[in-house]
Structure formats: structure tokens, C-alpha cells
Amino acid sequence: xxxxxxxxxxxxxxxxxxxxxxxxxxxxxxxxxxxxxxxxxxxxxxxxxxxxxxxxxxxxxxxxxxxxxxxxxxxxxxxxxxxxxxxxxxxxxxxxxxxxxxxxxxxxxxxxxxxxxxxxxxxxxxxxxxxx
Amino acid sequence: xxxxxxxxxxxxxxxxxxxxxxxxxxxxxxxxxxxxxxxxxxxxxxxxxxxxxxxxxxxx
Numbered sequence: 001x002x003x004x005x006x007x008x009x010x011x012x013x014x015x016x017x018x019x020x021x022x023x024x025x026x027x028x029x030x031x032x033x034x035x036x037x038x039x040x041x042x043x044x045x046x047x048x049x050x051x052x053x054x055x056x057x058x059x060x061x062x063x064x065x066x067x068x069x070x071x072x073x074x075x076x077x078x079x080x081x082x083x084x085x086x087x088x089x090x091x092x093x094x095x096x097x098x099x100x101x102x103x104x105x106x107x108x109x110x111x112x113x114x115x116x117x118x119x120x121x122x123x124x125x126x127x128x129x130x131x132x
Numbered sequence: 133x134x135x136x137x138x139x140x141x142x143x144x145x146x147x148x149x150x151x152x153x154x155x156x157x158x159x160x161x162x163x164x165x166x167x168x169x170x171x172x173x174x175x176x177x178x179x180x181x182x183x184x185x186x187x188x189x190x191x192x
Binding site: 119123128129131 | 134136147150151154155158160187188189190191192
């Protein structure tokens with residue numbers, strides 16, 4: 001059974017024209033569990049391999065990549081599912097507000113920060129956009 | 133240029149407004165459906181038609 005599952009996953013990953021989904025998260029992870037749920041969904045579907053998923057963490061949601069992320073609501077999920085998105089080939093972009101900017105790891109800010117005009121351009125490149 | 137269908141689900145939300153304006157300025161064709169103004173007995177078949185006609189479906 002496990003071999004069959006692995007076979008299905010590998011076959012799905014080899015599909016050339018995957019639909020592209022952009023998941024935008026702007027729920028505040030300090031007060032709203034939707035942020036962690038969105039990343040759980042993105043990570044889980046990424047591993048499936050049928051859909052190419054990238055994520056934008058806007059405003060307070062960027063705290064999911066901060067030093068105190070584990071202390072947020074369902075915070076353990078951030079460390080678990082963000083790497084799954086990346087390992088599946090997806091990007092995790094950041095658009096932190098001033099408060100989140102102080103929390104986010106500086107390494108995460110390098111090359112991953114989007115500005116508003118870039119964000120609008122990015123959204124037009126995806127087949128689907130979902131916001132949480 | 134892409135045909136982009138936007139589905140609005142929150143009232144007075146500035147985020148999609150800015151994105152839609154930028155996409156239109158870039159030459160994309162946008163269609164917007166504000167579900168916050170839809171009545172309970174609305175005909176949702178037009179939503180399906182727009183979804184299937186669009187290159188990109190964006191839910192806000």
C-alpha cells in the first residue's frame with residue numbers, strides 16, 4: 001500500500017502542466033488560527049504534487065517565519081509546513097508590516113520580500129488565488 | 133494578457149481593490165463579482181460561467 005502511494009505521488013509530481021495556486025495569508029497568527037490552517041493546507045497539497053503552490057505571508061502573518069513562531073496559535077505547524085511548500089518547489093514570499101518586520105528572521109527576508117506592485121504582478125501569474 | 137475573475141467575499145476590503153487596479157493598469161481583463169452584495173436567491177450560474185471563462189480565478 002505504501003509503495004502504491006509513493007508511486008502515485010511520483011507520477012503526480014512528473015505531470016508537466018500543473019495548475020498554479022497562490023495562497024495569500026493575512027490572518028494574524030497571534031489571534032487567528034486560520035494562518036496556521038492555511039499553511040497546513042498549502043504544505044499538505046504541495047506534497048501531493050498535483051498543484052504548484054506558493055504562499056504570500058502578508059502583514060502580521062509574516063510572524064509565522066519569526067523567532068517566536070512556535071508560540072503563536074498552532075505555532076508548531078509553521079515549522080512543519082513552510083518547509084513542505086519549499087521542498088515541493090513552491091516559494092514563500094513575505095510582506096511584513098512594521099511589527100512583523102522586527103520578528104521575522106533576517107535570513108528569511110533575503111530574496112523573499114515582495115512590494116505591493118510585485119504582489120499584484122505575481123497574482124496575475126497564477127491560475128488560482130486563495131486568501132486566508 | 134489574462135482574463136482574471138475576482139470573487140469578493142469581504143466588505144470594504146482594500147486589498148483586492150488595489151490588486152485589481154494594478155492588474156487593469158497592466159493590461160489584464162478583469163471581471164469582479166462581489167458576493168457580499170448577492171441575495172440568497174441569486175443565480176450563481178453566472179459565477180460558474182465566469183470561472184470557466186477565466187484564465188485566473190482569485191478569491192478574496
